[in-house]
Amino acid sequence: MNNPQLDTDGRLRHLLSIEGLPKKILNQILDTAESFVGVAEREVKKVPLLRGKTVCNLFFENSTRTRTTFEIAAKRLSADVISLNVGTSSQSKGETILDTVDNLIAMHADMFVVRHSQSGAAHFIAKHVPDHIHVINAGDGRHSHPTQGLLDLFTIRKYKPELHNLRVAIVGDVLHSRVARSEIHALTTLGVPEVRVIAPKTLLPAQVEKLGVHVFHDIKAGLKDVDVVMMLRLQNERMNGAMLPSAQEYFKTYGLTQEKLSLAKPDAIVLHPGPMNRGVEIDSSVADGAQSVILPQVTYGIAIRMAVMAILSGGQPSASQGSTSQGTGS
């Protein structure tokens, strides 16, 4: 079966998941993002790459942070942006996903940024849109959140450029996490030699080791000598039930504290996709501490999303549009 993310020439057509993307494309996105980091620091924070294009944020599931960063990214590329919280409108009136999408195509949307609670929703939409329309997955169920995975890798690369020498631990609710799946694929594709997952058995999917990770249930053993600690968010609804007895017990066994972090390498960095549950998966002193790169992640997230949109629309930034001077406002 053809890879639905690539066109016949092997170029990126949609960004649906990290899995299935060649290293070359991941690097292309990361390198392109590099050139966009500077845009935000200018007085005029805009480049005209997507001028005249309409980007439609289609959020079937609520999100503030991701939607906002996509919106900012599209606006910095000079696109027109529409953001729809479909969860609260059409869908509740019984309109199907495809009807919603078809209507927006009829309004000449060029690119869809989709979030949906069902795994595979972005693939489903991508399969049904006409050739000239691009789909970016902004999170589908437990499956994938590729821009998050990319921005995490971008952040890691900034602080630890030698990816082939790293030991990375992902801690927390891997079972329900699209972020974890994206991170794992990004890390393994880009040649990180050792990726660990640390979680109780209730929060790990079946045969997780087949994703190319080492499994740890003891956080102390798992964090030993790692260079990067990637924390995952624990959803409220998982905290009290058959998955876990309580948030307190989770924090005690798997919450990241300074003490546990001290087992990692002294210069290890800590990431978290946000929003954080302080005192559940991460202690405030770590979240706000010297090893935390959680806020830079957010900043880089915009550059990554700009890069993905630019590449999809065929507009690679030239030197003048990217890292150096002169953005054109609109």
Added chain:
Amino acid sequence: MKIHIKNGRVIDPKNNIDKKLDLFIAAGKIVALGTAPDGFTASQTIDASNLIVCPGLVDLSARLREPGQEYKATLISELQAAVAGGVTSLACQPDTDPVLDEPGLVEMLKHRAKQLNLAHVYPLGALTRQLEGKILSEMGELRAAGCVGFSQANVAITDTQVLWRAMEYAATFGFTLFLHAEEPFLAKDGVAHDGEVASRLGLKGIPSAAEALALAAILRIAKETGANVHISRLSTAEGVNMIRDAKKQGLKISCDVSANQLHLTEHDIAYFDANCHLKPPLRSQRDKEALSAGLKDGTIDAICSDHTPVDDDAKLAPFAEAEVGATGLELLLSLTLKWAKQEKIDLLQAIKCVTQVSADILGIPAGDLSVNSNADICIFAADEYWRVSSTTLKSQGKNSPFTDLELAGKVKITLVNGQVVYQG
């Protein structure tokens, strides 16, 4: 009407026949094989040169969607599909709307099917009222109305006390229960095999243990009550082992596997192909191999189509939200032949799994070409290929994991009660 089918290779598992023979039909019955009876003058001659003549297929699990779900399929569309697939008798599941738990509904269904004069329909009555797993249905009345057995379709009986009583009651009268083994709590919200693929795609899994647990309860209670139990659509390697052991212990157990499970695994889901959203879920390669081996050694008795027509719109959704099911009646023969070819099973043995054995499980007069039996016959070209596509399928359900594949085994003529009901 007297029909002479000449020059065909007749395969009749029940009578252990596999050779070139002529077949003679009069008044809806097979009257002779080999040489014509005295004074036989055919009003119609069918030349079956280079074709195989076998008993019409008997399917153990098909959904016809009537009553109540005519937007998915109708009796006429699905019975046309059946005969186009060489299926001349089929057992239909009770999960219609309303549920088949009333003798009147069963009589109506039988009556309507009979009027259509296509495949024979043998309803499986609901084992419990509304399939709720609480109150037994009027099995005696339903039997009298034409039910050949009782089923819970895909709904589990969670209360083991009810399951026990249901088996005891059925055993009293010698009724057969058709049960699908899936423990509903472990399977809750699950949409795919709980393995590598579901983990990668972020789909909620149904562990193999869900089948093993349900099967353990069913087998244990069957042993205790002496009930006749048929396990529908086995899906795991562990399940095959459990059935093998149960048979060794002498339990009155039979079981089938869906043709889908013989050919597909979790990996066929690929990029969320909703056509592969099936119940039971497509499992691992190891499970598939165990099912095939089980069928080969007789642990699994029969192959069913698991025909579940779904309307196109219901499949137009992300994987988990897409409705479960695939069309199957028209693929049963080809998928059985494909399995036989892959496993180097001779045709007689393979055809047995979709004719004689299924008929015996249902206790119906079908599945063989004995003299005086109903002339329900399938004539097909074993080596002719056909393409599975929405335009070729007669079923109203156009969804199949095999869409766009070329399959060998083209049905040329189907006879029911000695009448040609399909010509392809």
